[in-house]
Amino acid sequence: MSPFASNQVTQLLEKWRDGDQGALNDLVPLVYGELRRLAHHYLRSERSDHTLQSTALVHEAYLRLLSQEPNHLQNRAHFMAVASQLMRQILVDFARSRSAAKRQAYTLALDEAVLLPKSKEVDLIALDDALSRLARLSERQSRIVELRFFGGLSIEETSQLLGVSAATVGRDWTVARAWLHREIGGSSKRDS
Numbered sequence: 001m002s003p004f005a006s007n008q009v010t011q012l013l014e015k016w017r018d019g020d021q022g023a024l025n026d027l028v029p030l031v032y033g034e035l036r037r038l039a040h041h042y043l044r045s046e047r048s049d050h051t052l053q054s055t056a057l058v059h060e061a062y063l064r065l066l067s068q069e070p071n072h073l074q075n076r077a078h079f080m081a082v083a084s085q086l087m088r089q090i091l092v093d094f095a096r097s098r099s100a101a102k103r104q105a106y107t108l109a110l111d112e113a114v115l116l117p118k119s120k121e122v123d124l125i126a127l128d129d130a131l132s133r134l135a136r137l138s139e140r141q142s143r144i145v146e147l148r149f150f151g152g153l154s155i156e157e158t159s160q161l162l163g164v165s166a167a168t169v170g171r172d173w174t175v176a177r178a179w180l181h182r183e184i185g186g187s188s189k190r191d192s
Helices: 003-017 022-043 054-066 076-102 124-137 139-150 155-162 166-191
Strands: 107-109 121-123
Touching (some): 003 022, 022 054, 054 076, 076 124, 076 139, 076 155, 121 124, 124 139, 124 166
16 A cells, blocks of 8 residues: 555544544545455455355455444554454354354465464464463464454554564564464364
């Protein structure tokens, strides 16, 4: 996204925080393509007959965003982080409901270099549960995983959003990935 468009997003977020409901409607076209790419990233390795599509995921996230207070949204990166968190929750809710109905877990492909280098697929419910456990140990590490993996933010963007150095984000990212790899690998061994 260009710096101009990023500034425009920030201005529209400010208007929305000030009570201008139409600002969100103006904001969505500016970030829609990015949201679709993010949704596609989440869904790209789901089975071909998966009923949830990228457009539906973006629209559901938008509906949930409408019901939130805009007070906390600061800029484009923050908006994308919140939107990605909503998408994560939608996918987890969807997987949990499908899993409860069929007693099978759905998987979400992860970029090998991003989260679990030795595994191309991870059970989304197991990942969500592991992230919840990680949050109890280190809220910041859990948030970094959320922002980097689910939000698609760079180390620099994550650093700015959390107000810590890029080196700290990098270290926490490495530790969190290793911890999640152990947790998710261990849970799949216990479940089998």
